Amino acid sequence: MVNKYSIAALLLLGGISSAYAQGQDLTRVKHKEVGEKGMPTLIQFRLEGKSYQMSEARKALAEQLELTADDQFQSAKIETDPMGFVHEKFEQYYKGIRVEHAAYTVHARQGTVESMSGSFERVQNVKTAPALNEQAALQRALRFVGGKKYMWEDAGEEATLKEHENNPRASYKPEGELVIVTNTQAEPGSPEFGQPTLAWKFNIYSQQPVSRAYIYVDAETGDIVAKDAIIKHAAATGTFATRYSGTKTGATESINGSYRLRELTRGSGIETYNCRKGNSYTTAVDFTDLDNSWTEYANANLDNAALDAHYGAQSTYDYFKNIHARNSYNNAGAKIKSYVHFDDTPGDGKGYENAYWNGSVMTYGDGYTRFDPLTSLDVAAHEIGHAICSSTANLTYSYESGALNEGFSDIWGAAVEYYKDPNKATWLIGEDIDKVRPSLRSMSNPNAESQPDTYKGTYWYAGSGDNGGVHTNSGVLNHWFYRLVVGGSGTNDIGSSFSVTGIGIDAAAKIAYRTESVYLTASSNYAAARTYSIQSATDLYGAGSAQVIATTNAWYAVGVGAAYSGGTTPPPTTGVTYCASNGTNNAYEWIDLVNLGTINRTSAKETGGYYNGTALSTSVAAGSSQTIRFSAGFASTAYTEYWKVYIDWNKDGDFIDAGETVVSGTSASAATLSATFTVPTTARSGSTRMRVSLSDAAQTSCSSFTYGEVEDYTINVTGGAALTSNVVASSNVSSSATLGSDNLVGTEVGIYPNPATDVLRVTLPNNASAVSVQVADMQGRSIKGTQLTSNGELNVTHLAKGMYMLSVSDGQKTFRQRFVKQ
Template sequence: MTPPNARHHRTSLAIATAVAAGALLTTGLTAGAASAQTTAAPAAAAKPLAAAPTALSASARSSLIADAQTAAPDTAHRIGLGAKEKLVVKDVVKDVDGTVHTRYERTYDGLPVLGGDLVVHEKADKTEGVTRATKATIKVASLTPKVAASKAENQALTAAKDAGSTRTDADKAPRKVIWAGDGTPVLAYETVVGGLQEDGTPNELHVITDAATGKKLHEYQAIETGTGTGKTLYSGTVTLGTNLSGSSYQLYDTSRGGHKTYNLARGTSGTGTLFTNTTNVFGTGSASSSSSDQTAAADAAYGAQATWDFYKNTFGRNGIKNNGTAAYSRVHYSSGYVNAFWDDSCFCMTYGDGSGNTHPLTSLDVAGHEMSHGVTSATANLNYSGESGGLNEATSDIFGTGVEFATNNSSDVGDYLIGEKININGDGSPLRYMDKPSKDGASLDYWSSSAGNKDVHYSSGIANHFFYLLAEGSGAKTINGVSYNSPTYNGSTVTGIGRAKALQIWYKALTTYMTSTTNYKGARTATLSAASALYGSGSTEYNAVAAAWTAVNVS
């Protein structure tokens, strides 16, 4: 997220990220304990849908990946790739009915193909379809650049400085790649610029340069940030997973992949120091400017466990990468840092303490939002620019909202408002609205041909609006005490299918039918494919997906 007065300086702002939960943690925390809040006993579980993902053990997933990699040469030939192309397995999803969706990255003559990812769908060892990021044939006449790598590096450094970065430097020499993100595939350089962004957030700007002409083809920011300047979110008394080591309790959740919460103590690099305490209580329920304050740490740990539980209980997903391994969290980043960010390179979530170091940016939907960027990266890896960037942001808003509803915390009930507890605008209003995104003054309610030119945090409104309509329908209604009134582009009336089904459709679309270059038209196709697989073509759910997209002018 980005403070309002800084938004015009940047192209990649942010609620791309979000973690952590409320502020009040005043009770004893049981070592290795599970959930966050006592809730009513769940109803009997329904029979799983045939096309729903099945939970895989780490060993079963590893075995499927190894088998797919062994068969990759044959798969490449079978789906029509050229002799110079190879497939590298990234992930595997197996449905209840045995269908396997294998996600691949691609190389060409040994070079990575950016935008060349694809998903092969198989059942009973028979290929049922392929979802491709690009339909273009990968064929490059020469792998010898016509421009020097130094030119690409200088171009990238200039792009970073123009975006307001400070202390910019190239992390490593530009690497040769094949760029297939749009248009005809070409030989290109990829340069990664480090240093800091203008507000102190770490910088990881990827710039793609045509190796024949020197033209900049694409750029995206890999550090996806979230920001807020509101009050600490009070989540009430919660239970956290902790670990007793000797005579000290650690903020180390061994029941959820080993999530740990560290203190950077105003530093900006490294892992920091693991939070420990002599008693099994972390935090005081109020913010403190101390760099050793444990309330922010408790919030971060709560947000991480709520996000883990949401993905596990809703989709059977075993952690962000679905491999049973947790990310880790860092709090007290820098001084007066009004932001928070997810970073794939460290597989970690980081929080600043906000203005005066007394407003830590740890809210529940922000937690779910931020860590969901990691899920997107591990699956479709939607490019963080243009329409795919808007879909990336919306995915985090959608699942962040899912986390908030699923956690069922009485101090922060579920809603379709984003960042409503952090008071980023200073007037108590939320950062974004899913029922009518334009209420924030910048986000799009409907698709238009200029959507890809909007900042991704504003073009995300189209998918946010779609999801709200799919889940709840159009018109005026009150949910958990919050009033909504969702319009439609064509004046139609949309009947929602419920949040639970809408989440299943979006998750399946993301994990099996979207690729790095999916745009809004492609998202419509992906979600219709997901609805068809889950509920049947022509079903009420399928027709609702079509109606909701039409209602936001995506056809």
């Protein structure tokens, strides 16, 4: 039985606690965030004057959390991050018994404590002597799990565990630990629900049916009071003909004239094994190949799925090592083992439709009705993401903390997939393996797969199934990350109008990683995730930075907390309210490019047919000539579209004054169009609004039409009229440019063949020479390794199938044209 740390350590901490529990020292506090239970989740300290030193970490905890003689904190881990912060994590105890999921971390730099964060449980009047002994409690837990066979009943698995742990005493057989845990199994609304409870904790691993979870048994009544799932659900170089990612290279091991899927170049190694459609890890064997060219694995047995698992594990390791300086999932070089062709019920003729991290190794089924083998790159990264979570925040797998656990794994699935192959569908999870739906989950549009994109909005799950809806309510975190990366605007399910300026996937992933690895605790909820991600963005990029603003506004977009209200929040463009305008259906045509000065935005379809880009701006001088470029995206056929560009020169909140329609006309071209206009000399100085409208029928500046889109941006006029002028004199206003005039022409670059398979031939107008070339996907992400030869040929063999935007410059003008790689 395991239930207490050393008496000496706990007595020492108890003495410190009682000495300092005189009340909070508020003179040191700069800012404090309080959670839903009224306890501080984040405390930031003043760095001037009297400050806590790292040697006073326990004193800081005792004073700021107002500990009593019954409360203790035991130091559990100390880490130093690349930014120079030292993080000391403390676990909470009550009368010598550990409080499950309660921990606090002290964050210091150069010896001075800058903040502390975590989850503190105010425990009072809880009995600490169990009425139920360990064995009786274990029987209650086993009855609750209902396994037919357990891992400790398999001698082979027991031997494998001892070898894996390098510990002859290691066993899957559960040992009870007395803890205090919050009761989450009682009926919501009952007196027992949410209350701290003395319980026996068991790690129970069922082999048939497969499950592994921490089970908590009330030490007085024998009731199950909590469950925390561990299984969440869901030196040679070889050439891998993977099932889902094409031909890749990966590290293997040469042995006895053959090669196997093992390697020691990453941490303690990465190894991939064949369960041979069984449910035993012990009897699993190596995948081998004679020449290290793994092409024959595309067979009826679906063995090429193993190549994806091995490649996925290597890719995930590389991503975290190279991007986040993390050495394997435990940051200590732990070996990553993957088991492919796993089947929980061998011989039934059905493949196992799941993949999971079991607390030690990766396990992949072959799928059956819903799925193909579950070894795609994003799924592998997702599952290893669970291992990372267990070594960092260790988010409890139930309700909101469980939804965060799932959401972070989806974030890492997307991030690793983009890191290794940006041509894949970054924002879809499991799109390669799903035989029934487009994907398991969509981060860009969670509603498409019956997930909420807004906290407690449409599809929010309020029941107790699926551990409190962990696979459903994770959509909120998924969509927060998507908004943080790409930005966007609209109105969410709770009626909040939002606008987010995206910061890109690299910065967003760094914020997410720091949130999970530094600040979140086991019991964190969505409110805590918001608080800690904003703090992470502040740590990384500074207070009031664009990244902090975006992080805050992305949470507002998904219904968690308020929009950013301080520092450099993008202001309204004019201080006036503009009419609404949008397309109600953009499935067939949409605006995919707007370029004027420093505004240069390529995009796909916008939610609700409208994009609020007023956070993006460019400056134009009164009297100057300006050229705006724009283009339409089409799902298939290029229709005749009506284009309108409006600029509110006199800043009166509308676009109806003379000269405020600066572009008007029609075009059926998918090429980049351009128009030149003159800024009126009487235009008012300062920020005003530009509206770009695309419709399949004639529109006005305030139309809500069926097919098309509308996008708004900010124009900053310099050298114009003072605000005392009421209107812009019509004689000084430029006439609008129209299609068919010399001002609006299709700047179409010649490309053929289109679609292309290997080589794309490019010609510029007037046979001009190309100075630079860029290829981007339809989300605006630049594709590396594209180069135009002297005879105008572009090699596109390395591109995945899909549509791309080609941008070619002759040194004076940039020409854009879409093409398809087939």
